[in-house]
Amino acid sequence: xxxxxxxxxxxxxxxxxxxxxxxxxxxxxxxxxxxxxxxxxxxxxxxxxxxxxxxxxxxxxxxxxxxxxxxxxxxxxxxxxxxxxxxxxxxxxxxxxxxxxxxxxxxxxxxxxxxxxxxxxxxxxxxxxxxxxxxxxxxxxxxxxxxxxxxxxxxxxxxxxxxxxxxxxxxxxxxxxxxxxxxxxxxxxxxxxxxxxxxxxxxxxxxxxxxxxxxxxxxxxxxxxxxxxxxxxxxxxxxxxxxxxxxxxxxxxxxxxxxxxxxxxxxxxxxxxxxxxxxxxxxxxxxxxxx
Amino acid sequence: xxxxxxxxxxxxxxxxxxxxxxxxxxxxxxxxxxxxxxxxxxxxxxxxxxxxxxxxxxxxxxxxxxxxxxxxxxxxxxxxxxxxxxxxxxxxxxxxxxxxxxxxxxxxxxxxxxxxxxxxxxxxxxxxxxxxxxxxxxxxxxxxxxxxxxxxxxxxxxxxxxxxxxxxxxxxxxxxxx
Numbered sequence: 355x356x357x358x359x360x361x362x363x364x365x366x367x368x369x370x371x372x373x374x375x376x377x378x379x380x381x382x383x384x385x386x387x388x389x390x391x392x393x394x395x396x397x398x399x400x401x402x403x404x405x406x407x408x409x410x411x412x413x414x415x416x417x418x419x420x421x422x423x424x425x426x427x428x429x430x431x432x433x434x435x436x437x438x439x440x441x442x443x444x445x446x447x448x449x450x451x452x453x454x455x456x457x458x459x460x461x462x463x464x465x466x467x468x469x470x471x472x473x474x475x476x477x478x479x480x481x482x483x484x485x486x487x488x489x490x491x492x493x494x495x496x497x498x499x500x501x502x503x504x505x506x507x508x509x510x511x512x513x514x515x516x517x518x519x520x521x522x523x524x525x526x527x528x529x530x531x532x533x534x535x536x537x538x539x540x541x542x543x544x545x546x547x548x549x550x551x552x553x554x555x556x557x558x559x560x561x562x563x564x565x566x567x568x569x570x571x572x573x574x575x576x577x578x579x580x581x582x583x584x585x586x587x588x589x590x591x592x593x594x595x596x597x598x599x600x601x602x603x604x605x606x607x608x609x610x611x612x613x614x615x616x617x618x619x620x621x622x623x624x625x626x627x628x629x630x631x632x633x634x635x636x637x638x639x640x641x642x643x644x645x
Numbered sequence: 646x647x648x649x650x651x652x653x654x655x656x657x658x659x660x661x662x663x664x665x666x667x668x669x670x671x672x673x674x675x676x677x678x679x680x681x682x683x684x685x686x687x688x689x690x691x692x693x694x695x696x697x698x699x700x701x702x703x704x705x706x707x708x709x710x711x712x713x714x715x716x717x718x719x720x721x722x723x724x725x726x727x728x729x730x731x732x733x734x735x736x737x738x739x740x741x742x743x744x745x746x747x748x749x750x751x752x753x754x755x756x757x758x759x760x761x762x763x764x765x766x767x768x769x770x771x772x773x774x775x776x777x778x779x780x781x782x783x784x785x786x787x788x789x790x791x792x793x794x795x796x797x798x799x800x801x802x803x804x805x806x807x808x809x810x811x812x813x814x815x816x817x818x819x820x821x822x823x
Binding site for chain 2: 355356357358359360361362363364365366368369372373377384386387388391392395403404406408409432455456457458459461462542543544
């Protein structure tokens with residue numbers, strides 16, 4: 355049984371911003387609770403206080419704007435998976451979120467929680483980063499937008515200040531991109547990824563009728579202190595434009611070298627690096643053939 | 646009060662909380678320690694012991710309940726998040742007409758051995774069959790992917806879900822034909 359912590363229950367974003375601005379002891383947010391409660395069970399010193407933001411309705415909406423989708427940080431994974439425009443155009447995001455935990459966990463866990471938790475293996479982060487998502491961070495007297503790529507500073511570490519809340523995830527519309535996500539884990543459900551790769555590709559028709567690559571985004575999970583974009587492999591594919599066997603092979607080699615994985619209980623450095631290339635190859639094949 | 650729209654109670658660090666929620670369609674009002682999870686409230690305060698505690702960490706699904714129409718691990722819902730929710734446990738669901746074929750199929754197909762995972766399995770199956778009338782093997786596997794069974798090895802559980810789906814569809818057809 356859990357013990358030795360107190361809870362604050364702000365009912366609105368304004369109340370939440372007020373309480374975190376004034377709270378004296380160290381605290382953790384409780385959004386979905388699927389990570390925080392597990393950690394508290396393992397380590398009662400993990401938090402002395404929880405700020406329960408799980409019932410703040412204004413954080414739980416998805417809105418469509420002219421050139422963006424705005425996902426409230428409190429949106430549950432199941433709600434994201436049911437959102438039509440994402441099912442239609444953000445396959446990589448859907449595949450990643452559908453692989454998180456289990457149906458029971460996805461009913462509770464939130465998009466903002468997966469980001470705030472800042473795990474290098476956070477499965478929703480790769481696709482969001484590939485789509486150039488930004489996060490809105492609010493405090494009582496400030497409001498700033500940070501690129502997701504700049505949000506993380508290390509495992510479990512972010513630029514979020516003690517009096518700020520992640521309020522929104524801003525996802526640029528990218529109808530022209532085809533995307534996919536793949537991972538390796540010990541089992542299919544309730545497993546932390548050993549490696550995950552997101553690929554998003556945009557094509558244009560060349561005058562000779564062939565398809566040329568016009569846009570490439572690659573994100574790698576669980577192979578660096580944070581989720582990262584594989585910029586060298588992206589640049590290489592963009593410069594080469596056509597997906598020949600040799601180009602794909604070279605890109606897979608590049609991505610394996612851009613990974614900076616560690617050896618831990620789930621996997622080792624060599625395997626993780628190698629698998630980045632293998633998963634990228636699978637995704638290129640899948641996206642290039644699916645057109 | 647910094648803002649007249651604020652509620653003083655919401656701004657205080659609390660050890661215990663008064664909560665009000667619906668359990669199997671009955672209203673429950675109770676004061677509990679904040680550190681309690683929904684699972685603790687069900688088992689220790691309300692003596693609804695059909696919901697089991699396995700791992701207590703969201704891995705095994707033995708504590709699966711339905712909250713606001715979706716399945717959740719009761720061990721991962723903190724007391725403060727319970728107020729206002731509509732909760733269904735195995736005690737409530739097993740009394741429902743459309744859950745009977747699922748429970749009967751688990752018995753008929755010997756999909757239980759020690760029985761510890763069974764309430765959670767039935768809850769996840771009940772939710773699955775409310776979403777898919779005639780689920781594929783893959784949909785069943787995905788639907789039960791948050792529930793561990795250490796005895797039967799799943800084959801019989803999947804058979805039971807399929808048998809229950811047939812029974813439920815047959816019952817509906819009979820009702821239509823009558």
